[in-house]
Amino acid sequence: METWNDWKEAQPQVVPMLLSSIKKNRMAHAYIFEGQAGSGKQSIAQLMAKSYFCTNKDEYEPCLTCSNCNRIESGNHPDVHVIEPEGQSIKKEQIEFLQKEFAYRSVETSAKIYVINDANKMTVSAANSLLKFLEEPQGETLALLLTEQPAQLLPTIKSRSQQLRFLPPTNERLAKQLMNDGVDKNHAYFLAELTGNKEAALQLTDADWSFQARSVVLQLMHELYTRPDQAAMTLVDKWIPLMGNRLQQETGLEMIVLWLRDLLYTQVGKQGNLIFSDCQKQFDEIALLTSQRVISQSLANVLEAKRQLSANVSIQLVMERLLFTIQEG
Ligand SMILES: [Zn+2]
CATH class of the missing domain: 3.40.50.300 (P-loop containing nucleotide triphosphate hydrolases)
Structure with missing residues (x-):
């Protein structure tokens, strides 16, 4: 009590x-x-x-x-x-x-x-x-x-x-509340950070959607840095079908922001701050392939992608451009 x-x-x-x-x-x-x-x-x-x-x-x-x-x-x-x-x-x-x-x-x-x-x-x-x-x-x-x-x-x-x-609520408190509601720890912190709002977070857990989205984000971004041809296929086969509506598409982009931020934290040696905390190995590996300047540019590219999405550009086109610009560095 x-x-x-x-x-x-x-x-x-x-x-x-x-x-x-x-x-x-x-x-x-x-x-x-x-x-x-x-x-x-x-x-x-x-x-x-x-x-x-x-x-x-x-x-x-x-x-x-x-x-x-x-x-x-x-x-x-x-x-x-x-x-x-x-x-x-x-x-x-x-x-x-x-x-x-x-x-x-x-x-x-x-x-x-x-x-x-x-x-x-x-x-x-x-x-x-x-x-x-x-x-x-x-x-x-x-x-x-x-x-x-x-x-x-x-x-x-x-x-x-x-x-x-x-x-x-702070994200910390929000995550704890989500854990009390039965959401597992990694996922609770992730959803708290992603939404900053209990109702939105629970909406995403209810549908089980964010579990899938989280794993697709991890796969897509990892491939983008290590096997870009494969990333293009993952985009079409997994990402696009999962991002059925605008809220999901925006959330998907927000997840990429969190992923890039984790990569940046890894670059500057602040692994304790990772939101995708169970994927530290993956970030360590990718951090060697890029630089802080490029990651910052990629974050700016995601903002541009969000803007295009709100201007009703199709999600496929938005994502293709985004992946291309991130890959080009
Ligand atoms: Zn009493």
């Missing part, structure tokens, strides 16, 4: 701010947590609830072992409600259900917390229902609205909430 201390470094503005209001017992009635997937919005919402209800907390840090902490962790605390989109949206009935639940329970207990995940997915009528709730809370309530798209929230909801901007 995570503690506040685990998040202090990753969210150096948000966490101290929240802790100070917890310590002074002066929390706002509603907070908007905005930030991309993996930035810790849900973890911190859960910590807020634990700090609030823990019967054995140390200043602000919840004990994580009492029955309140455990019930919040498992999603079974009667006074902590989490709402998520059902299908594409959060519907008015879901907000109304929450309000009834609170009205009913307010007789028994004092405080309640509700967390709305993907709050921007509320329908207009759901948002209006919530608005009334924010204006006339029944008893002591704390609303935590989590979103990756704050611009889509109603201005009237924003004006009644305190907005907190979460920093995006």
